[in-house]
Amino acid sequence: MKFRTRAIHVGSDRDAATGAVVPPIHVASTYVQPGAGEWGEFDYGRSGNPTRSRLQETIADLEGGNHALAFASGMAATHCVSMLLNSGEHIVAGADIYGGTYRLLHKIIDRSQIRVTLSSTQDLEQLEQSFTPQTRLLWLESPGNPLLSITDLAACIELAHRHNILVAVDNTFATPVLTRPLELGADIVMHSATKYLGGHSDVIGGALVTRDKALHDRLYFVQNATGAVLGPFDSFLLSRGLKTLELRVREHSRTAQGLAERLAADPRVARVLYPGLPTHPGHELAKRQMDGGFGGMLSFELKGDYQSAKRTAESTHLFQLAVSLGAVESLIEQPASMSHASYDPAARQAHGITDTLIRLSVGLEDVDDLWNDLDQAIGKSVEC
Ligand SMILES: *Cc1c(COP(=O)(O)O)cnc(C)c1O
Numbered sequence: 001m002k003f004r005t006r007a008i009h010v011g012s013d014r015d016a017a018t019g020a021v022v023p024p025i026h027v028a029s030t031y032v033q034p035g036a037g038e039w040g041e042f043d044y045g046r047s048g049n050p051t052r053s054r055l056q057e058t059i060a061d062l063e064g065g066n067h068a069l070a071f072a073s074g075m076a077a078t079h080c081v082s083m084l085l086n087s088g089e090h091i092v093a094g095a096d097i098y099g100g101t102y103r104l105l106h107k108i109i110d111r112s113q114i115r116v117t118l119s120s121t122q123d124l125e126q127l128e129q130s131f132t133p134q135t136r137l138l139w140l141e142s143p144g145n146p147l148l149s150i151t152d153l154a155a156c157i158e159l160a161h162r163h164n165i166l167v168a169v170d171n172t173f174a175t176p177v178l179t180r181p182l183e184l185g186a187d188i189v190m191h192s193a194t195k196y197l198g199g200h201s202d203v204i205g206g207a208l209v210t211r212d213k214a215l216h217d218r219l220y221f222v223q224n225a226t227g228a229v230l231g232p233f234d235s236f237l238l239s240r241g242l243k244t245l246e247l248r249v250r251e252h253s254r255t256a257q258g259l260a261e262r263l264a265a266d267p268r269v270a271r272v273l274y275p276g277l278p279t280h281p282g283h284e285l286a287k288r289q290m291d292g293g294f295g296g297m298l299s300f301e302l303k304g305d306y307q308s309a310k311r312t313a314e315s316t317h318l319f320q321l322a323v324s325l326g327a328v329e330s331l332i333e334q335p336a337s338m339s340h341a342s343y344d345p346a347a348r349q350a351h352g353i354t355d356t357l358i359r360l361s362v363g364l365e366d367v368d369d370l371w372n373d374l375d376q377a378i379g380k381s382v383e384c
Helices: 003-009 050-062 074-082 099-112 124-130 152-162 213-224 232-242 247-265 281-289 305-313 345-350 367-381
Strands: 067-071 092-093 113-121 135-141 167-168 188-192 206-210 269-273 297-302 331-334 358-360
Touching: 003 050, 003 247, 050 067, 050 206, 050 232, 067 213, 074 099, 074 135, 074 167, 074 206, 074 213, 092 099, 092 281, 099 113, 099 281, 113 124, 113 152, 135 152, 135 331, 152 167, 152 367, 167 247, 206 213, 232 297, 247 269, 247 367, 297 305, 305 358
Parallel strands: 092 113, 092 135, 135 167, 167 188
Antiparallel strands: 067 206, 188 206, 269 297, 297 358, 331 358
């Protein structure tokens, strides 16, 4: 079956007791056991919950995996992966990763004497040089955040595997509609389900997906032992969101492409970063790696300074000034002062996150309305 059919039917078969076409939300924290020392399918809500299980079944299927775990947030999912490592071991991550992942790696994980190196994932030679005999995990993200850099996932995965390094891919931006990293050889796919999977800015959640049962069992052990599971109501919201994932992501991509083209033709704009533009350095790769669209995230640099970018981000009406992404409503933000404020300023500049950079999460509003909104906000801030 095709993606959008599976999104609707896998993990949501009708309720056997009542015939309800939408399965019930199971709220029980504990389950009666068949006998002392005997265990049924479920015993305690942290270890397993039927509503969470259904969601996990759907996510695993859509990512082309065999197993999924749902977490209380994307960061909880990322943290779980990091807990596979022991002190003295080493993580390599792409330079263009989510700000919260950067903070987790540099301010929390490193307390356990786990070393972290950021490397370009566009330059395979530099990537290979960053590997040490202690490297256990490579963390990839494509498109990157907030520069929308495109990483050749298959090539990086192959390189890491030659060094016996586990590869996890944060697939939040691309979603399984556009890219399925497990099919490209990745060991683990991570999601901030808060974003496109939920799609409506009303739930915080995360997920890990694997093909390998032994790896899944290790992750499940950490999750059950540390406890950052997703609750049943949030699991239900994510299951509902997934049913329209493909339709939403296709439309987000179409609208973002339209806005990127208009911004690229605008003399007040210095540079547009969108993989769907032929001028983007990763365009050809993205065409191969992304399936029929380039996603709903787009960044651009204004001609002007920090203040003009700040004023533009504060002057839109439809685009709301907020971090996060991936929902029906469009959002705008200035990475230097918002999503990437936790970066050391020198590191931020070094990674190309300039003061005039603006990041858009393109929602599902009409493309002309969105353009008119951006146009008036830029007009208030940039002289031409
Ligand atoms: C939001 C986000 C995260 C973190 O997820 P939370 O659900 O906010 O904990 C990780 N990676 C990417 C790419 C994100 O956008």
